[in-house]
Amino acid sequence: MGVSGIAAATRLRAAGWTPVIIERAAERRRGGYFIGLFEAGMIAADRLGILGHLHDRNPGALSYLIDRSGHQLRTFSMKDLPGRPWLMLRGDVEQAAFATLPADVEVRYSTMPTAITQDDQGVHVTLLNSQSGDTVIERFDLVVGADGLRSTVRSLAFGPHENYLHRLGYMVAAFEFPGTPAGLEPGVSVQLVEPDRAMWVFAFEDHNPTIMISYRTDDVDAEFTRPAPERIREVFSDQPLGATLADVLGVLDHADNVLFDSAEQVHMDRWHEGRVVLLGDSAWCVTLYAGMGVSAGLIGADLLGELLERHPHDTATALSEWEQGLRPYVQEYQAVGLNQRAFFVPDTSGQVRLRRAMSVVTRFSIGRRVLSAILEGAVEARTADITATALQRLGIKPPPTV
Ligand SMILES: Cc1cc2nc3c(=O)[nH]c(=O)nc-3n(C[C@H](O)[C@H](O)[C@H](O)COP(=O)(O)OP(=O)(O)OC[C@H]3O[C@@H](n4cnc5c(N)ncnc54)[C@H](O)[C@@H]3O)c2cc1C
Numbered sequence: 001m002g003v004s005g006i007a008a009a010t011r012l013r014a015a016g017w018t019p020v021i022i023e024r025a026a027e028r029r030r031g032g033y034f035i036g037l038f039e040a041g042m043i044a045a046d047r048l049g050i051l052g053h054l055h056d057r058n059p060g061a062l063s064y065l066i067d068r069s070g071h072q073l074r075t076f077s078m079k080d081l082p083g084r085p086w087l088m089l090r091g092d093v094e095q096a097a098f099a100t101l102p103a104d105v106e107v108r109y110s111t112m113p114t115a116i117t118q119d120d121q122g123v124h125v126t127l128l129n130s131q132s133g134d135t136v137i138e139r140f141d142l143v144v145g146a147d148g149l150r151s152t153v154r155s156l157a158f159g160p161h162e163n164y165l166h167r168l169g170y171m172v173a174a175f176e177f178p179g180t181p182a183g184l185e186p187g188v189s190v191q192l193v194e195p196d197r198a199m200w201v202f203a204f205e206d207h208n209p210t211i212m213i214s215y216r217t218d219d220v221d222a223e224f225t226r227p228a229p230e231r232i233r234e235v236f237s238d239q240p241l242g243a244t245l246a247d248v249l250g251v252l253d254h255a256d257n258v259l260f261d262s263a264e265q266v267h268m269d270r271w272h273e274g275r276v277v278l279l280g281d282s283a284w285c286v287t288l289y290a291g292m293g294v295s296a297g298l299i300g301a302d303l304l305g306e307l308l309e310r311h312p313h314d315t316a317t318a319l320s321e322w323e324q325g326l327r328p329y330v331q332e333y334q335a336v337g338l339n340q341r342a343f344f345v346p347d348t349s350g351q352v353r354l355r356r357a358m359s360v361v362t363r364f365s366i367g368r369r370v371l372s373a374i375l376e377g378a379v380e381a382r383t384a385d386i387t388a389t390a391l392q393r394l395g396i397k398p399p400p401t402v
Pocket residue numbers: 001002003004005022023024025033034035036037090111112113146147148149150151152153172173174212259279280281282286287288290291292293294295296297
């Protein structure tokens with residue numbers, strides 16, 4: 001029931017399939033953290049019928065660099081990246097995807113796969129209901145594993161996480177802040193960036209802001225041995241916090257629904273094996289630093305449905321064309337994820353100073369041109385109709401433009 005899974009079910013239903021959605025949680029998740037939906041993702045969302053349920057929650061995207069003593073300097077934001085994203089919450093996209101899911105698609109909560117075996121004709125999946133403890137074995141024509149970074153489908157059908165997860169050496173925490181952090185104006189986003197650590201406040205016009213904290217670590221495993229609020233306080237503790245950071249960390253102490261995880265990419269040589277295919281973070285997690293995970297999940301779902309529709313009796317060809325068409329774009333998103341990490345968490349005080357200088361020069365048009373040149377990576381991948389361009393590259397007639 002993540003973005004990728006719901007979008008895939010909607011698109012496959014439209015292609016004539018009968019999807020069954022399996023979700024481990026007892027109910028659909030809500031809220032969540034800030035995400036930017038880039039043009040390429042918006043085009044896929046439009047094709048899927050999802051875009052009409054979404055809106056940009058912060059069109060102005062006013063953003064400031066701040067320091068601990070409260071000084072503010074107008075700066076650039078995610079809106080300055082190619083593909084000018086709409087800014088919203090992950091839960092907005094899940095809600096919008098859910099709103100487009102045909103009512104006849106079966107959804108089973110508190111359910112997870114525990115074994116997957118396949119032959120040429122289909123896949124046997126053992127499903128465990130965690131509430132009743134019941135187990136059933138069912139046969140499906142196709143299994144789409146859209147179950148996130150630590151995918152169970154991937155581990156059952158492709159092998160252990162260690163074979164595919166690549167740690168970046170950074171931790172991430174994200175949560176909603178009720179109201180406006182001390183020292184800030186409502187609706188204004190800020191970035192408190194220091195070497196190896198950063199705190200971002202993503203503001204919205206019509207919703208509470210969400211906080212993103214990220215920092216470098218030499219020992220990811222050790223990070224999970226202590227409560228997140230305690231560890232994060234320690235990370236920032238070598239100087240007085242200042243009003244804004246103190247307020248944010250105070251809320252973190254009591255926040256529920258805090259995401260706290262390591263930043264990891266998923267690298268796989270193949271995303272499908274027989275009749276099992278992975279989609280979204282489970283297949284290629286590009287990390288939050290790419291800002292393209294939601295977009296990539298929507299694009300992948302749209303292209304998958306398109307190719308299954310073009311090859312109704314040949315799933316093998318559909319999956320291999322899907323992977324061939326999509327992989328070049330996902331590789332670009334993964335490269336962006338690595339390159340853009342320093343935009344979110346700088347490495348050195350020199351980078352922080354450069355950021356301040358860039359913030360000043362980008363008030364002038366020449367400065368903005370320099371910034372664009374620096375941030376120009378993966379322009380087509382962030383702005384194009386990927387379903388159409390991927391099909392064209394495969395020599396297949398694309399669907400009508402949206
Ligand atoms: C702080 C942060 C900021 C981000 N910012 C952006 C951004 O600006 N732009 C952007 O595009 N992306 C962003 N991302 C990335 C984006 O959120 C993800 O790439 C995207 O949500 C992945 O969607 P998914 O559907 O593939 O996986 P998930 O959202 O992980 O969904 C997986 C689903 O599968 C379920 N599940 C898991 N295991 C099982 C199981 N064993 N059985 C049954 N169900 C299971 C889960 O409960 C969940 O519902 C950000 C991520 C973070 C953490």
